[in-house]
Amino acid sequence: MRNPHAAHAFSDDDAAIATFLEDVAIPALLCSLVHMTGDPSWVRERPLRQLPSSSDYQCGLTPDEQADIRRRAQPVIAAYRARACEPVALADELLHEMMSFLAGTPLVGRLAAVMFEDMQFAGGDNRAVTWADEIPADVKAATPVVVIGCGESGILAGIRLAQAGLSFTIVEKNDGPGGTWWENRYPGARVDVGSHQYCYSFEPSDHWSRYYCEQPELRDYFATVLDKYALGAHCRFGTSVTSLEWDEPASLWHVSVLRPDGAAETIDARFVISAVGSLNLPHLPEIPGMESFAGPSFHSARWPADLDVSGTRFALIGAGASGFQLAPSIADQVAQLSIYQRTAQWMFPNPVYRTTVPAGDRWALRHLPYYARWFRFMMTYPGIAAGTASYRCDPDYDDADGAAVNEGNAARRDQLEAWIRSQLEGRPDLIDKSIPDYPAMGKRILQDDGFWLQGLRKPNVELVRIGIDRVVPDGVVTDDGVHRPADIICYATGFHHNDFLAPMTVIGRNRVSLREQWGDEPTAYLGVTVPNFPNLFCLYGPGTNLAHSSSLFFHSEFQMSHAMEVIHLVLTRGAHAAEVRRGAHDEYAAWHQSEISQLVWAHPSITHSHYKNPAGKVFTLSPWPIDQYWELTKVLDPDAYELR
């Protein structure tokens, strides 16, 4: 069977191909040419000069070099077309050499392994559940599973449970799939991790219309995947989980839900997979007078479907990742936009942040063999390979002024500061307001192609960097006593990131409350399992958010593989429950804290961020490079779990 990742056959004529080639990423094309011909010389001619980046997918190849490769590629592509678009099978050794070519260095060890696994050369889904017949059908039938949430990780959970042949229900509070991408519909909402890596490894990544696609396209993606894997019949939309209670004698979770009609119901499950995300409980500030505001006011994740902002005076309170996208997207419609930003934000200059994937690249992604996989490699590899080294606080670096945490971080700061200055040239007032006073990368880094910074220059836009004293019926009053009239207020003030699994009540063995056990310090073994809470798995749980490297899809796939391994262990051993041992959990949690506390996000110069708990410690983020976390979750340590 043809590998679904090998791309679709085509019949476009030579002239069309020549036009398409103008838009392609040449390094990915070179790899694709090896698949067309079996000839490795395409990647042996010359090493690439630099790693791919959003500002240069051509890896430093000069325009002349690119033109030469395009010219030589045309007849090869035509010959491939004449052979019914059948790629040549390549040996693993050559495929590894091609990865090393794009990486600019010999790729070995676990980094090579995780990247190779992600490439899906074998034809499908390397992380698919492939249980043999060792678990009898009646055992599977007696093993109901509840998945809470039908976003990115809940859909993945459904796919894996279906592959295992277990019976499962996905309970979702919203009326459709997509999770955060169902809920966040504010103008300008888009992903800020490249689309070609912000998708399941086992699904084609050849269809995105933009390099960083917008919310509707992502929402539709999740709906399409849900349909493709026939998960709809397992879903109960419009249904909220209110509590989970573990019944030790029965080895069951009693999952209490509220149905769409408001009626309460209990669903019993042997295993529960929490796929609720960790950025889904809106955080509203406590500003005096908020309730007195006369016009519409709402959180950014609750943008009213029928809201017309045109001609209004709009107050945007909070400007992190959401506000950053929202503000410039409405600036031209509103009469006045006042952006209340408490802390300035670092941003990467990203020229393709809002760019449509050009026709030629879309064609190549869809039709040239494995081009889409190599393009995904180009997008993911640099971040994954960089790991967390550049985020580490150097104890020998003088960080007394809180400007940087190591030498590379200081250079990064200079680069990011230069971008801000260049975009705001001639506006010293805005430059002063826009340069952060904490180390680069210390909070979630944002992306800008100039949209945000240029937006600040518009005559109807004001960046307010003064604290808010109160909200009044017709506007907002700042600490300096200035009253700015407003017709609408949007609070883009983030989420309760540290309150994992909130607002559900979770009661485990011996009536232990998860909320009380965690307090402000949520921890889980590998970010997935928690002592006292048998048969419960967290996806995107404590200590697994990514402020570095790559896309959360990688993490979800690793975590779900770990959950399935534990379920497999329980069922093959004739047990009813698995609970992570306290020792394994505590050792992991201590290791996690010791690592994360050395990284920039925990640096004391960052007085507050949504990554930190009230005491300034970080329990939300992963300190592990992707390949390290892959290794940690890859092989189950059965001794870490007690089976009952």
Ligand code: NAP
């Ligand atoms: P956020 O990054 O936490 O930003 C919240 C903003 O509200 C910050 O400017 C914050 O100021 C401000 N704020 C919070 N409480 C306040 C208060 N009491 N008074 C005044 N200002 C207050 O939240 P977000 O923008 O919703 O993003 C959250 C996360 O969602 C991101 O880190 C990212 O992981 C994800 N996200 C991703 C995308 C994407 O992929 N494109 C888009 C949106 C969100 P301070 O900085 O001073 O705290």
